[in-house]
Amino acid sequence: MLKLTILLLLSISAIFWWRHTQSWNFWHTNPTPTLQAKAPKNVSPSLKEIKEEIWEFPLGDKVVKAVMYQVGDYKQEVYFNMHDNENTCVDATKQIIQEFGGRFVELQHGGAREISFRINGVLYKVDPNRIYTYKGVEATLRNYGSYSAEAHEAVYQFGQALIAKILADAQMVVAMHNNFNTKTFSVYSFATGGVFDVDASDTFITNTMGSGDFFYVTTEQFFKFFKEKNINAVLQDNSNVTDDGSLAVYCGQQNIPYINCEAEHGHLTQQVEMLRAMQPLWATKNQK
Ligand SMILES: [Zn+2]
Numbered sequence: 001m002l003k004l005t006i007l008l009l010l011s012i013s014a015i016f017w018w019r020h021t022q023s024w025n026f027w028h029t030n031p032t033p034t035l036q037a038k039a040p041k042n043v044s045p046s047l048k049e050i051k052e053e054i055w056e057f058p059l060g061d062k063v064v065k066a067v068m069y070q071v072g073d074y075k076q077e078v079y080f081n082m083h084d085n086e087n088t089c090v091d092a093t094k095q096i097i098q099e100f101g102g103r104f105v106e107l108q109h110g111g112a113r114e115i116s117f118r119i120n121g122v123l124y125k126v127d128p129n130r131i132y133t134y135k136g137v138e139a140t141l142r143n144y145g146s147y148s149a150e151a152h153e154a155v156y157q158f159g160q161a162l163i164a165k166i167l168a169d170a171q172m173v174v175a176m177h178n179n180f181n182t183k184t185f186s187v188y189s190f191a192t193g194g195v196f197d198v199d200a201s202d203t204f205i206t207n208t209m210g211s212g213d214f215f216y217v218t219t220e221q222f223f224k225f226f227k228e229k230n231i232n233a234v235l236q237d238n239s240n241v242t243d244d245g246s247l248a249v250y251c252g253q254q255n256i257p258y259i260n261c262e263a264e265h266g267h268l269t270q271q272v273e274m275l276r277a278m279q280p281l282w283a284t285k286n287q288k
Helices: 002-022 033-038 088-100 134-143 149-166 220-228 247-254 268-278 280-286
Strands: 050-059 062-071 077-081 102-108 115-119 122-126 172-179 200-204 214-217 233-236 258-264
Touching (some): 050 149, 062 149, 122 134, 200 220, 214 220, 247 258
Parallel strands (some): 172 258
Antiparallel strands (some): 050 062
8 A cells, every 4th residue: 555655656746747847948048058957858859059149230329139049050041030029930930940950030129010219319110021122111111100311221221231140141031920810911911812912923822721820932942842731822923022121022132032931929839830841941952
């Protein structure tokens, strides 16, 4: 009887220990060698050293921070999150670089979608995904209410400095976004009759995924890749797309291979799966 009780107590302790280790959040702990040694092997066999750098980009009276995370060797792709209110994609990307290695740059500017700053006391606001072309900068400034030639120039220089640094060693970019899967923004928005129909030359929509979860790409090769894997995909029409100053438009103009990984807010599992599915692309490109 005593042996049985001891056995029971040991089993309960083991279950509690297991549950504790399952909720171990290795990302938010400093990955020192001590912590790595303590991390149970069944939770994170691939726990790797995370290199972190802070890059700073001045804009008016503000300094916008970009945090660069890197695990293992730097490959040709860079993941980039620019909307500070989209956080599922940040968690997904951190998980993916732990798993596969790679570089991830996260813009931090106060937790909002837009970046606000002042020049000569005047408040301006821009969407950080509308600042990569000269035309786009003017439109986004006017959209938020104040415009001046000075602000136009400052924002354009800021955008160019940002992409020059982010794309410095990269041959392609994976923009990381989250959306609310609304009637005005989902994969259907790019299909025939959708709000952004004109911007896309092809769409592939599967019924096995949510319509807020999709890839938006600038090359035929990427589009085919996702379509063959039965993953929602939109191919940007690089010649006819509206110049809204987005990174997708800039990359289309500059012939920089670009993938936008869109997932609904909170769809962490789905977005991680999407990023996992994408990994063979680097292997394909490396062979060329
Ligand atoms: Zn976004």
